[in-house]
Amino acid sequence: MDYVTELTEKGRIAKQAARKLAVMSTAVKNKVLMAMASALEENQAVICNANTEDVDRAEKAGMPKPLIDRLLLNQGRIHAMADGLRQIAALPDPIGEVLTGWKRPNGLTMAKERVPLGVIGIIYEARPNVTVDAAGLCLKAGNAVILRGGSEAIHSNTAITAAIADAAHKAGAPAGAIQLVETTDRQAVIAMLKLNQYLDVIIPRGGAGLIRTVVENSTVPVIETGTGVCHTFVDASADPAMAQEIAFNAKVSRPGVCNAMETLLVHQAVAAEFLPAMLARYHAAGVELRGCEQTRQYHPAVKPATAEDWATEFLDLILAVKIVTGLDEALEHIAAYSTRHSEAIVTRDYGNAKRFQQEVDAAAVYVNASTRFTDGFEFGFGAEIGISTQKLHARGPMGLPELTSIKYVINGTGQIR
Amino acid sequence: MDYVTELTEKGRIAKQAARKLAVMSTAVKNKVLMAMASALEENQAVICNANTEDVDRAEKAGMPKPLIDRLLLNQGRIHAMADGLRQIAALPDPIGEVLTGWKRPNGLTMAKERVPLGVIGIIYEARPNVTVDAAGLCLKAGNAVILRGGSEAIHSNTAITAAIADAAHKAGAPAGAIQLVETTDRQAVIAMLKLNQYLDVIIPRGGAGLIRTVVENSTVPVIETGTGVCHTFVDASADPAMAQEIAFNAKVSRPGVCNAMETLLVHQAVAAEFLPAMLARYHAAGVELRGCEQTRQYHPAVKPATAEDWATEFLDLILAVKIVTGLDEALEHIAAYSTRHSEAIVTRDYGNAKRFQQEVDAAAVYVNASTRFTDGFEFGFGAEIGISTQKLHARGPMGLPELTSIKYVINGTGQIR
Incomplete structure (x- = not known):
């Protein structure tokens, strides 16, 4: 036939x-x-x-x-x-x-x-x-x-x-x-x-x-389902230990799935404090690191990131890292490269948390949690048929x-x- | 430019x-x-x-x-x-x-x-x-x-x-x-x-x-918006006066809009009683009538309906009329030709009303009312951007x-x- x-x-x-x-x-x-x-x-x-x-x-x-x-x-x-x-x-x-x-x-x-x-x-x-x-x-x-x-x-x-x-x-x-x-x-x-x-x-x-x-x-x-170029933004006021756990979990716990983080954004005010240990931990876990010029000074294994890296869903132990001047630049970067799947901010600042959740256009917008939770079971829905990344009819799990x-x-x- | x-x-x-x-x-x-x-x-x-x-x-x-x-x-x-x-x-x-x-x-x-x-x-x-x-x-x-x-x-x-x-x-x-x-x-x-x-x-x-x-x-x-091949089914138990008012209103009140009726389906048990006066009223109002063989015996002005007529949104003072053996044939006809906009039954039978509303697949399914109500203002929504005839995201006004x-x-x- x-x-x-x-x-x-x-x-x-x-x-x-x-x-x-x-x-x-x-x-x-x-x-x-x-x-x-x-x-x-x-x-x-x-x-x-x-x-x-x-x-x-x-x-x-x-x-x-x-x-x-x-x-x-x-x-x-x-x-x-x-x-x-x-x-x-x-x-x-x-x-x-x-x-x-x-x-x-x-x-x-x-x-x-x-x-x-x-x-x-x-x-x-x-x-x-x-x-x-x-x-x-x-x-x-x-x-x-x-x-x-x-x-x-x-x-x-x-x-x-x-x-x-x-x-x-x-x-x-x-x-x-x-x-x-x-x-x-x-x-x-x-x-x-x-x-x-x-x-x-x-x-x-x-x-x-x-x-x-x-x-x-x-x-x-x-x-449409699935493609996830997900970001985590570590704000200046982030709890450093919490930020490290969330950023590590979002990349490493299961890199091959759509809710895994692909790009880490770090506020410049905390980069020197936060990044050396964070990058060392990623490196020890086998994560290939691709960073902006500033990021590269915090760990020798960081390769230069290309423009394409910001837009890539690696689905692998590869992470792009960028230092930003603040929330505005983080929001601009996310607006430019996000596939509107899952985005997270780690912060102790109420206003920044609220602005991030209001202004980021994505199916799931997190404050102080890993993007890995975007999933039918984790949301409490039970089995899912996929994660919608479009805005029509269904969005998210x-x-x-x-x-x-x-x-x-x-x-x-x-x-x- | x-x-x-x-x-x-x-x-x-x-x-x-x-x-x-x-x-x-x-x-x-x-x-x-x-x-x-x-x-x-x-x-x-x-x-x-x-x-x-x-x-x-x-x-x-x-x-x-x-x-x-x-x-x-x-x-x-x-x-x-x-x-x-x-x-x-x-x-x-x-x-x-x-x-x-x-x-x-x-x-x-x-x-x-x-x-x-x-x-x-x-x-x-x-x-x-x-x-x-x-x-x-x-x-x-x-x-x-x-x-x-x-x-x-x-x-x-x-x-x-x-x-x-x-x-x-x-x-x-x-x-x-x-x-x-x-x-x-x-x-x-x-x-x-x-x-x-x-x-x-x-x-x-x-x-x-x-x-x-x-x-x-x-x-x-x-x-998708708009296309409406809408039906009214006059059941055997319909109140004859109500059926006539609804069927007349659905066709004649504003024939150029998508919620106007295009095909009238009549139960064979009431055709002889219902159709002569109904068809005469349509004819007097300037409606061009196209009917099945049986329908044609009830008014000399009824032309033979072609297969295409059942599938056509006339958007004009033209009506297709078909006599059916009962609810099952009406449901089959609607499933075959409806654009899933608005469908109506006129009946006094509780079971038939319920079956019609459950089984007909359309944005709006009416019992004992004109299809002309499918409209943002009539629904109480206020202004509408259109009537969706698809099932994804939005349906109806x-x-x-x-x-x-x-x-x-x-x-x-x-x-x-």
Whole structure:
């Protein structure tokens, strides 16, 4: 089957499924999620075998070790995916919530109610666990989902989808609620991005290249996720010990994720006091340092930062460091280079804290805490489908409510205008 | 100046202005809106002269009378535009509202606050009053705006923008808060749709052709507005008098707007009783009728409806009429042809009312009322920037809250992860 036929057919079936999912009770949705979780565990051997095919091929192709580790599935990881589905079952159902309601002078009553988005397309890269998370979250929010994972995980994703889609259908979900694009042809992504007739939204999850391809080519509405050039600004009044802990944590605790810090900004008044120990600690932890001219005098390992470094999401143990004249320059730098994901200030000055939070334009703006907290679980939302870095529809961690739309339900007694 | 240079420069200035607008107090914003209102009235002669240029040119070009009427400005209309700005000043400021807040077990406090979207691009057609409405709404919600009106209104829009932008700046708004694209080159629209560096969202207001051009070409996030293929379903249990009033009002009260009904669906059990008088009343009101085979037996003026008629937004005194076997067929027809704007059922059956409201996927779903109520003022929102027919970000009438985004403001005491 060619990919246009495949996508059109999957879109058509998903749209039909979405009508049934929209009116499905919470009890049935939860039963479906629990059945999907059990199916993962019951089909563990089949899924692991399929995964071995992907891993073998990746090793032969010379895929770097950290990426192979992300691709790898084992008993523990399959149980973790199943537990994720059970946690989604335990989350409150967002559908049907009445957000607000009122009565008009003419007697019409109006209620603004949460409804599903409809059909969601998810385009993602290596990790096969996204297949399960995305399917579970979309289903709980009453949406049909069309998944398009990376070609390197195609056998794993096919085995996973077969298991959970079949279990979902047997437990009461309509056929087509969960579908995987089977072709690995890259052109299929472009075709998917034009499927306006069937898709209500596309959410890309992956690197900057994938996000760019989606934003540039999609005629379906997109929610951009993920890119994080995050800053921490150490103000003149910062508690030095707190600043060091926060700045170290934000860079080193997990450098490969989007909420990790990429640039450290330091107020010039405290640079001489703060930076020598800080830079030495980074260096000892294996962080490659790239700094402005002034920064370089505080540690011999600091290489000169280029203009490009300020705009780069390293996703690695690399840090750009800049000394600034004060809050204004920090705000200017952040306005110029931030991807509007997560930004932090460490300060004891009330006015500066307030100005930073008001003036910085980002999904999450922190005072005296690590940027690493921008995450669905850390926010208390439970599982997330991604971190939105755009301002439309959803911003920051996207949980179940972000996978919904609204509808005005209006009741009259014959009103005309 | 070529249009790419013009747009890039306007985008750059708008982005700077947006940072200042985001932190502007409600008092200053309202003062700016009042100054803009006064400026319209003070510059009435200049604006009317400019408008005469547009109208003369349109008449020479043979523009149809109703369109010329939409283009025309006079003293009364300029006062109405000024009053619109004063009404926007009186609306509550959405910015800074804390939507929700909570404390995490680790002591982090989190608040979800309303912030402006940033820079909004509005692309619209004939009516010069959109220039004023859009500028006022964007400003009150703390956004910079780049306006791109129709070439047929370019002199009017230029004179209006000059008056209000100058007054806004003098009253305290940053330079570049309100800008108009001056070139009438159609390619400028395409360039605007790619201005991701500066624009946070584009809202098209106009006919289906404009909306399609924007959706197909924009890499900036879009909020689709307007197209309304709205249905009214007269159920078997409908109160016949109420059904007639609602069905007549929905079609005839203002056929040129998006919330007008385009297709009437009638339950077969009441067709013989309901349709003869209804069709006669439409015919007497000058409505051209296009019906299914069964419908045609109830009035000699009913022409045969084509497949295309079911999918057409006539925006005129034309109505498609179809007899259906019951609620299920009505729901199927609506699912197939609705543009998800406004849909109505007239019924006395509780179960059918509930099913219709739950299963129909549209921005506004009515029981026993005319679809004509889908409107910012009728909903009690005040002025609107358009009616969103998409499910992302905003659905239905878009007032001030729909021109905002959110930000998470997080306060800690040194938390790391």
